[in-house]
Amino acid sequence: MTEQGIVLFAHGARDARWAEPFARLQRLVAARLPDAQVTLAFLEHMTPDLAAAAQALAAKGVTRVRVVPLFFGRGGHLREDFPGHVARAQAAVPGLVIDVTEAAGESDAVLAALADFALAGLERA
DSSP: OOOEEEEEEEOOOSSGGGGHHHHHHHHHHHHHOTTSEEEEEESSSSSOOHHHHHHHHHHTTOOEEEEEEOOSSOOHIIIIIHHHHHHHHHHHSTTOEEEEOOOGGGOHHHHHHHHHHHHTTOOOO
16 A cells, blocks of 8 residues: 555646546656556546545555646646645645645746757757
8 A cells, every 4th residue: 555646736627638638647657656646636627626636545545645736837726726725635634744846837847848849850050
């Protein structure tokens, strides 16, 4: 039984196909850390929300969760809505330790990967 979990937290959409890249990311992360439980959670329009994801992880024996906001920047949703989601998750599982990373788009490594992607295949003068 694992004690470590990762929640990839995304916005959500009404169209289920929108989540396909996030599911691929979930599988990539899980393959790199096979001893951890890796799940998705959504701010709105899709399930599970963060509290339900935290409860499901705790039911699997997870005691510490790293929440990774998959947002490009710290806009209104992360500044205003996200803290409430974290608080509800903590209230749903009081013994769970919840760590939150910066927004993915605020990471230098993510920005560098996106720059590489944008420049891939361009001829250099």
